[in-house]
Amino acid sequence: MTTRTRWFLVAIITVPLAASATISRHSGNKPKSVAGLHNGDILFQTLEGGQSDAIAQATGSPWTHVGVVFKEDGEWMVYEAVGPVKATPLPRWIAQGSKGHFVAKRYVSGPNGPLAEEQARRVRSAMERFMGLAYDWRFDWSDERIYCSELVWKAYAEGIGIELCSPRPLRDHSLDSELVRRTMVERYGNAPPLDEPMIAPGVLFDCPLLITILER
Structure with a gap:
């Protein structure tokens, strides 16, 4: 995969890292509308x-970032791949999103x-294996580096043997809009890796194995 290629994939499914909140893990400033969350829920x-x-147009989904939530020492933490892989306090994670909006989904293992x-412990253990790993700007299907939706997919696959959805090649995404084409030309020329398998956040969001349990 060329340098220009990796930047194209970044434009399509990476998460912007500019937004950040200054809420500390132990500030006591807890989110008010997260009742019903459980370990292993996907946000x-x-x-x-x-x-x-460009992300929305290419993937057909507004969702550009994803993580998995676990409670640690009484605090909800979101495991996410943003370079490096880390656990972020839920209030801070919520605040970094557009208008503080998020959706929580759940893999239903029983009725x-x-x-x-x-099961949640095994998913978390699988995610911890990637802790500190650098962000995967190449979006290779390997464990050397990792991106947000790849982290979630692999945690469930390796932790409890559940493949939430099938990886899709880049060519399966909507690449014909003026904005997406302009982004491709500006960053990567005319040779995007159309057959590179990838998991976009929007693909996970539409996974039929997941149910929505909370929206804020």
Whole structure:
């Protein structure tokens, strides 16, 4: 994959890292509308930035970032790949999204139930294996570096043997809009890696194995 190629993939599914909140993990400033969350729930949001419109048009989805939530020492933490892979306090994670909006989805392992604690522990252990790993600007399907939706997909696949959806080649995305084509030409010339498998946040969001349990 060429340098120009990796920048094209960044424009399509990476998360803008500019937005940030100054809420500390132990500030006591807890989110008010997260009742019902369970360990292992998957959180989606849109991050504001210059690439947001291109991301939405290319993937057909407004969702540009995703992570998995776990409770640690009484605080909800979102495991996410933003370079490096880290655990972010939920209030800070919410604040970085557009208008603080997010959706929580859940893989239902039993009759309308969340992951069993052992399942959640295994998903978390799988994510911890990637902690500190650099962001995957190449979007290679490897474990040397990793991006947000790849982290979530691999955590479930490796942790509990569940493939939430199938990786899709770049060519399956909507690449014909003026904005997306202009972004491609400006950054990567005319040779995007159309057959590179990838998992976009929007693909995870539409996974039929997940149900929506919270929207704020």
